[in-house]
Each structure stands twice: as C-alpha cells, then as structure tokens.
Amino acid sequence: MSRKKLILNFLVLFIFAFFMYGPLLNTLMLAFANKYQAPHVLPLSFGFTWWQNVFAQSDLLQAFFNSFLVATLSTFFSMLICLPAAYAIARYHFKGRSLFLFSFLLSNAFPKIGLYTAIGIIFYKMQLMGTLTGVVLINILNTMIFMIWIPTGAFQNVYRQQEEAARDVGAGPLRTFFTITFPSALPAIVVAAMYTFLGALDESQGTLLIGFPQVKTMATAMYGIILDQAPMVGAIFALLLVLPAILILWLCYKFFGKKSFLQQLFIK
Amino acid sequence: MKKSDDLQKKWTPYLYVLPAFFLILLLIVYPVVTSLSLSLKNKVTSHFTLDNYHYFFTDQVQLGNIGYTLFVAVMTVILALLLGFMLALYIRFNNNSLSKTVVALTVLPQFIPGLVAVYSIMLVVRNGGVLSRIAQSLGFTFNPNLMYSANGLIMVNLWFNIPFAALLLLASLANVRQASIESARDIGADKWTVLFKIILPATYKQFFIAGAFVFMTNVGSFTTPFLMGGNNPQMLGVVLYKEFNQYLDYNKAAALSVILFLLCSLSAIVYVIVNLRQEKWR
Numbered sequence: 001m002s003r004k005k006l007i008l009n010f011l012v013l014f015i016f017a018f019f020m021y022g023p024l025l026n027t028l029m030l031a032f033a034n035k036y037q038a039p040h041v042l043p044l045s046f047g048f049t050w051w052q053n054v055f056a057q058s059d060l061l062q063a064f065f066n067s068f069l070v071a072t073l074s075t076f077f078s079m080l081i082c083l084p085a086a087y088a089i090a091r092y093h094f095k096g097r098s099l100f101l102f103s104f105l106l107s108n109a110f111p112k113i114g115l116y117t118a119i120g121i122i123f124y125k126m127q128l129m130g131t132l133t134g135v136v137l138i139n140i141l142n143t144m145i146f147m148i149w150i151p152t153g154a155f156q157n158v159y160r161q162q163e164e165a166a167r168d169v170g171a172g173p174l175r176t177f178f179t180i181t182f183p184s185a186l187p188a189i190v191v192a193a194m195y196t197f198l199g200a201l202d203e204s205q206g207t208l209l210i211g212f213p214q215v216k217t218m219a220t221a222m223y224g225i226i227l228d229q230a231p232m233v234g235a236i237f238a239l240l241l242v243l244p245a246i247l248i249l250w251l252c253y254k255f256f257g258k259k260s261f262l263q264q265l266f267i268k
Numbered sequence: 269m270k271k272s273d274d275l276q277k278k279w280t281p282y283l284y285v286l287p288a289f290f291l292i293l294l295l296i297v298y299p300v301v302t303s304l305s306l307s308l309k310n311k312v313t314s315h316f317t318l319d320n321y322h323y324f325f326t327d328q329v330q331l332g333n334i335g336y337t338l339f340v341a342v343m344t345v346i347l348a349l350l351l352g353f354m355l356a357l358y359i360r361f362n363n364n365s366l367s368k369t370v371v372a373l374t375v376l377p378q379f380i381p382g383l384v385a386v387y388s389i390m391l392v393v394r395n396g397g398v399l400s401r402i403a404q405s406l407g408f409t410f411n412p413n414l415m416y417s418a419n420g421l422i423m424v425n426l427w428f429n430i431p432f433a434a435l436l437l438l439a440s441l442a443n444v445r446q447a448s449i450e451s452a453r454d455i456g457a458d459k460w461t462v463l464f465k466i467i468l469p470a471t472y473k474q475f476f477i478a479g480a481f482v483f484m485t486n487v488g489s490f491t492t493p494f495l496m497g498g499n500n501p502q503m504l505g506v507v508l509y510k511e512f513n514q515y516l517d518y519n520k521a522a523a524l525s526v527i528l529f530l531l532c533s534l535s536a537i538v539y540v541i542v543n544l545r546q547e548k549w550r
C-alpha cells in the first residue's frame with residue numbers, strides 16, 4: 001500500500017471511530033467530573049460528588065431496581081413461552097408451521113411506536129396500563145424474535161439420532177429434552193437470553209408509554225434526567241445503563257471463547 | 269393405545285406453539301384490528317367516519333409533519349446505505365488487523381442503549397456542548413445548531429444505521445468472488461467498472477432489504493425526535509405519543525398508527541418483491 005493511501009485509510013477510520021465513539025467517551029469522562037464549566041472542554045476537577053447526588057435520589061435507586069426486575073421477569077417468561085414454540089418449529093412438520101413462524105415475525109413488521117399505542121388502547125380497557133405485567137408483556141413481545149429464531153436454529157442442529165438413542169434406552173421425552181436437546185442448544189439459548197435481558201434493560205419507548213409513571217425503570221428515568229438534570233447525572237446514569245451490557249458481554253466471551261463468541265454475535 | 273399416541277403426537281406441536289401464538293394474537297392482531305376500527309369511528313358518536321384520516325391529510329401542520337418525517341427517513345436511508353456500503357467495502361477488501369478492528373467497532377454499537385447514544389451525541393453537538401466549547405477555546409464562537417433540526421436528527425439516525433447497514437451489506441459482499449474481480453482486473457477493468465459490473469449486481473438486493481429496514485425504523489422513530497426534535501415540524505412518532513398521552517384522543521391516535529403502519533408497509537412491499545424476484549432466478 002502506498003504511503004498516501006495508508007494515511008487516507010487512517011484518516012477515514014479515525015473520522016468513523018471519532019463519530020461513533022467520541023461522544024460515548026465524552027460521556028464516560030463526564031460521569032467522573034466534579035466541575036464542568038462552560039468554556040472548558042475538559043472538566044475542571046474529577047471525583048465522585050455527583051455519584052453521591054445520584055445515590056441520594058431514592059426514586060432513581062427504585063428505577064435501578066425496577067429495571068432489573070423487569071429484565072429478569074421478561075427473560076424468564078420469554079423463555080417459558082418461546083422455547084417450546086422454537087422446539088416445535090425446529091422438530092415437527094405440522095400444518096400451519098410456516099404461518100406460525102410468520103406470525104412470530106410480525107412484531108418487527110410494525111413501527112414500534114404505532115404498535116405500542118395500539119397496545120396501549122387495549123391495555124387501558126384491560127387495566128394493564130401502569131402495571132408491571134403490562135411492561136413485562138411489552139418486553140416479551142419485543143424480544144420474541146430472538147427467543148424464537150436463535151433457539152430454533154440451535155434445536156435444528158441437535159442430532160435427532162442422539163435423541164432417538166436416548167428414547168430407545170428408556171428415557172422419557174422430558175428427560176431426553178433436558179439431558180440431550182437442551183444442553184446441546186444451550187449456547188444459543190444463552191445468547192438469546194442475553195439479547196432478551198439487555199433488550200429489556202434498554203427498552204424505553206414501550207415502558208414509557210405503557211408503564212409511566214407507575215413503573216419507572218432506569219431507561220424511562222433517563223428521559224427526565226436528559227431533559228432536566230445536570231450532564232453529570234445523565235452521564236452517571238448512562239454508565240449504569242451500559243455497565244450491565246459490558247458485564248454480560250464479558251461473561252459470554254468467557255463462556256464461549258473468542259472465536260465462537262464473535263460468530264454468535266453475528267447471528268443478529 | 270397406539271391410536272391415542274398418534275393423536276397425542278399430532279397435537280403436540282400445536283400445544284407447544286400455542287402460548288407464543290396467543291401472545292401474538294393478544295399483543296399484535298387484537299390491538300391492530302382495534303386501532304383500525306377505532307380510527308374509523310367518531311370520538312363522540314362512534315359512528316363510521318373518515319374524519320380522523322381526513323384531519324392528518326388536510327391539516328397544514330400535520331401535512332408538514334408527514335413531509336418532515338418522510339424527508340428525515342429517506343435522507344437517513346440514502347446516507348446510511350452510501351456510508352455503510354463504503355464501510356462494508358473497506359472491511360471486505362482490506363484484510364489486515366486494521367479492518368478487523370473496524371469490524372469490532374461496527375458490531376459494538378448495537379449493545380449501547382439507544383438513549384445513552386442519543387444523550388452522548390446531544391452533549392457534544394448542542395449549542396454550548398463539546399463542539400462549541402472547543403471552538404470557544406480556540407477563540408471563536410460556533411454554534412452547530414443541530415438540536416431541534418432535521419440535520420441533527422439525521423446525524424443521530426446515522427449513528428445507529430451506518431453500522432447496521434454496513435453489517436447487512438457486508439454479508440452480501442461475501443458472495444462476491446475474489447476470482448471474478450481479479451479476472452476483470454486482468455482484462456483491464458478499472459475500479460468503477462468492477463464496482464458497477466461485478467459488485468453492485470451481486471449486492472443490490474441487499475441494498476433494498478437494508479434500505480427497507482432503515483426506512484421502517486426511522487419513519488416510526490420516537491426517542492431521538494422526542495429528545496432532539498423541535499416542536500414544529502415534528503416527527504410522526506412524537507405526534508402519535510402526544511395524541512395518545514397528552515390529548516387522549518384515541519381515535520386520532522389510532523388513525524395515525526394506521527398511517528404509520530401503511531407507510532411501513534411500503535418498505536415491507538419492497539422487501540417482499542425483492543425476495544420474490546430472488547426466488548424466480550433460482
């Protein structure tokens with residue numbers, strides 16, 4: 001590569017990386033700023049003053065707790081509802097199979113805000129507005145696509161002969177599922193659960209429309225913080241929202257090893 | 269015994285898909301049908317009327333909102349495809365450690381919560397934000413004026429959609445065989461000929477698919493315009509939120525939801541047509 005081309009390459013990459021990551025790094029820096037005054041680009045002093053401020057606001061702590069509650073419940077129920085469907089689609093050839101498969105894609109065929117409003121109108125009638133149940137339902141709907149698609153592929157890759165062998169030596173269907181099928185599909189299920197959990201943690205529009213103000217999560221609290229509070233409070237909250245994603249990605253990285261981890265990420 | 273076993277086998281898959289399918293009926297089919305019927309009713313008398321739609325297509329402010337939404341979405345599609353394609357080309361045809369870093373940089377943003385990204389960009393581009401401060405410390409005044417403007421919205425949309433478009437297009441670039449490019453180069457084809465005669469014919473379907481997805485997510489976007497957009501004109505997602513949450517006009521909200529569904533079905537139609545044509549060629 002010629003020198004000129006090399007410099008050009010670096011320049012383009014630098015602009016791309018700067019556009020994508022510059023703002024995030026600035027926010028990360030502000031999370032540890034004490035004083036950030038107008039003409040100065042860098043904070044005048046660093047420290048944890050604003051962290052004390054955030055942890056002193058009890059409703060923000062409540063939002064933190066709610067976020068994890070919603071994400072955990074959504075992931076659990078999503079697995080309960082979607083994994084059997086994924087298994088049926090992977091393993092059985094039945095009438096209407098493609099219709100069911102198509103229906104599970106529907107949630108992505110509508111603009112989210114339009115769908116949430118339509119659901120909101122129904123939830124008013126069913127008295128699910130502002131309830132935890134309503135918010136969890138929205139999150140399950142959002143993440144169904146991961147919980148059905150990714151495990152379906154994984155179940156299809158489990159050798160049928162292995163299952164049949166287990167049945168032949170007398171294992172019941174449940175035992176076969178939990179000793180043969182489930183462990184083989186586990187990596188994919190873990191990835192699907194990861195996407196579901198992170199998706200529920202980040203979900204803000206649906207929760208704002210259906211749950212607000214009774215069910216306040218970190219993501220919905222962020223709207224208010226962005227509009228009314230100091231940049232440092234927003235930055236700390238942003239960091240708290242990103243940390244679970246980093247932690248879970250790191251755990252998956254440990255779990256799968258580098259190569260297959262990257263492969264799993266590309267599924268999406 | 270045998271017979272009941274067979275019967276059981278026949279119904280097992282239906283039993284398994286039932287909970288998920290019930291959820292789809294409850295959370296998609298039922299709400300969409302209800303919205304459709306509400307949108308055709310008068311708020312007070314519940315008689316059939318087209319007024320709710322008439323309002324959005326005749327009111328000057330609402331027409332402005334529709335045009336603004338389409339403008340932002342279409343510009344986002346064009347720029348995201350163009351820049352995403354350039355990024356994908358770079359990754360595909362440079363096989364060095366630098367391009368691997370770029371792949372990692374492209375994959376990661378999907379794990380950043382949307383609100384965090386929007387907020388971080390706001391802190392940089394708002395008047396008095398990082399860019400203004402840098403200009404000020406260099407001794408001149410500069411206001412990017414990106415808040416409350418279409419340019420700002422498009423810029424944030426690009427943050428989300430360039431990596432997305434790049435990854436989709438990268439997948440289709442994998443189909444372009446290195447051998448066909450080399451043989452074209454051998455018989456004297458220049459860069460542009462290779463691009464138009466070999467690379468684009470192999471990837472153009474993916475352009476439509478990526479474009480359809482980008483259009484759909486941006487026509488119905490809410491978070492970015494809610495935080496960054498002005499009051500006039502507004503993106504339809506924000507108008508819908510206000511209709512539903514502040515004005516409590518469910519009939520108009522339902523009509524606007526249906527309008528958004530129809531706008532998105534435009535991109536769904538593109539998606540289906542492209543896929544059908546692909547089937548025919550096989």
